[in-house]
Amino acid sequence: MFRWFHRLASLKNFYRLAEILIPWLGALCAILLAVGLYRGLFVAPADYEQGESYRIIYVHVPAAWMSMFVYVVMAFCSALFLIWKMKLADIVAEVSAPIGAAFTFLALATGSLWGKPMWGTWWEWDARLTSELILLFLYIGYMALRASLDNRSTAARAAAILALVGVVNIPIIHYSVEWWNTLHQPASITKLDTPSIHISMLIPLLLMALGFTIFYLVNMLARARSVILEREASTSWVQDRFKENRL
Amino acid sequence: MSEFLAMGGYAMYVWPAFGLTFVVMGTIVASTRLQRRRSIATVQRRQQINSASEPNSRTMDARQQ
Numbered sequence: 001m002f003r004w005f006h007r008l009a010s011l012k013n014f015y016r017l018a019e020i021l022i023p024w025l026g027a028l029c030a031i032l033l034a035v036g037l038y039r040g041l042f043v044a045p046a047d048y049e050q051g052e053s054y055r056i057i058y059v060h061v062p063a064a065w066m067s068m069f070v071y072v073v074m075a076f077c078s079a080l081f082l083i084w085k086m087k088l089a090d091i092v093a094e095v096s097a098p099i100g101a102a103f104t105f106l107a108l109a110t111g112s113l114w115g116k117p118m119w120g121t122w123w124e125w126d127a128r129l130t131s132e133l134i135l136l137f138l139y140i141g142y143m144a145l146r147a148s149l150d151n152r153s154t155a156a157r158a159a160a161i162l163a164l165v166g167v168v169n170i171p172i173i174h175y176s177v178e179w180w181n182t183l184h185q186p187a188s189i190t191k192l193d194t195p196s197i198h199i200s201m202l203i204p205l206l207l208m209a210l211g212f213t214i215f216y217l218v219n220m221l222a223r224a225r226s227v228i229l230e231r232e233a234s235t236s237w238v239q240d241r242f243k244e245n246r247l
Numbered sequence: 248m249s250e251f252l253a254m255g256g257y258a259m260y261v262w263p264a265f266g267l268t269f270v271v272m273g274t275i276v277a278s279t280r281l282q283r284r285r286s287i288a289t290v291q292r293r294q295q296i297n298s299a300s301e302p303n304s305r306t307m308d309a310r311q312q
Contacts, residue, residue, distance in 0.1 A: 041251075052255035059268040098278075102271050110264040117260050215272065219279045226279075226286040233286075233293040242290050 009088050011228045012237050018221040025221070029214040036207030044201045056114040058204055062212040064107035067135060068170050070100030070216060074142070075167035078160035088224075090156045091231075093163060094146065095223035099216055101139035108132060119183060127176035128184035131169055138166040 040058035047054040074096050080089035111129065112122045123129065142159050149155035177186045188197045195202055229247065232238045241247050254261040 046255060051257060053257035053260060055254070055261055056264045059264055063268065099275060102275055106268055106271050109267055113260045113264040113267075117257055215275075219275055222279045223282055226282040229283075229286040230289050233290045234297070238290055239294055239297065242287075242294055247287055247290065 009086050011088060011091075011232055014088055015225055015228050018225050022218055022221055025214050025218045029211055029218055032207050032211030032214060036204045036211050038204075040204035040208065044204055045198075047201075050118060053114065053117050054201075056110055057201075058208050060107060060110040060114055061205060062209040063103045063110060064132065065209055066212045066216055067100060067104035067107050067132065068173060069213065070096050070103060071135065071139070071163075071167065072170055074100065074163045075170075078163040081156065082160050082164070090160065091224050091227050092220065093160065094156070095227060096216075096220050097139055097143050097146075099219055101136060101143065103212070103216075104132065104136040104139055108136065115183075124183045126182040126184055127180040128173065128182050131173040131176050135166075135169055135173060138162070138169060142166075 036058065040055060044055070046052050074093045077089040077093040077096075080086045081093065108129070111132075115124070116122050142162050145162055146155045146159045149158060174187075174190070176182060177184055189195045189202070189205075197205070229238060238247075252258060252262075
């Protein structure tokens with residue numbers, strides 16, 4: 001069992017595994033996003049209250065879910081790195097941060113574009129919006145901290161601690177609409193109850209969410225491969241692959 | 248078609264939202280590809296250094312971690 005775990009953490013094996021996965025996941029991602037967008041824009045009916053503007057949901061909610069999911073992945077990897085010194089975990093966390101930050105920015109921006117026509121304002125300092133903004137600052141802080149420390153292992157450890165400290169923000173974001181009086185609407189899906197959204201609207205939303213998730217995975221795997229190439233550039237397995245044009 | 252583009256009057260909000268999403272995700276992909284090209288160049292540089300140093304240059308064996 002431990003040998004399996006040890007092999008899993010090997011950079012060389014990860015490089016090979018990711019190489020196999022990326023094309024398939026990439027194709028799956030493209031299909032999911034295409035079908036999700038089609039159903040979301042053409043098939044799903046208009047909302048009786050919000051009309052066609054609600055369709056922003058098909059990018060806003062997946063982006064928001066990803067902003068939180070990626071951070072949780074980062075925090076989990078940070079824990080693996082700090083406890084078991086697993087270098088691969090640190091690499092995954094490092095490459096995930098910019099992607100998560102981009103999703104957080106998208107969640108905020110598309111949320112504003114939805115809020116202006118529906119709430120009459122681009123922004124409100126309510127609990128959900130504010131905590132999501134803080135998440136963006138956490139991502140940026142994580143990346144800045146890593147970049148600012150010259151010693152790579154110190155940078156990795158400091159960033160890992162920041163990621164773990166900041167993960168408390170994730171349940172805050174999620175429960176903010178329950179704990180406080182928020183302008184942002186309460187949960188329709190991520191709750192211990194049947195979803196309060198019509199199935200014709202739910203299906204494209206789930207397709208987009210899954211598509212966004214696979215999108216993150218593909219890019220994370222590809223970026224991790226790049227980092228591994230740089231770190232292992234002098235090793236024989238990389239040099240052999242290079243000579244055989246199999247990088 | 249024009250009804251679809253008008254998005255019930257909300258076009259000014261809906262299309263920039265989707266457009267921005269497309270641009271941001273496209274940038275992520277482009278950046279991923281750029282990083283790969285850069286790291287391949289690093290490996291190439293290292294290979295040139297290795298072969299230029301000694302005729303029978305030894306490369307460092309990977310430390311299994």
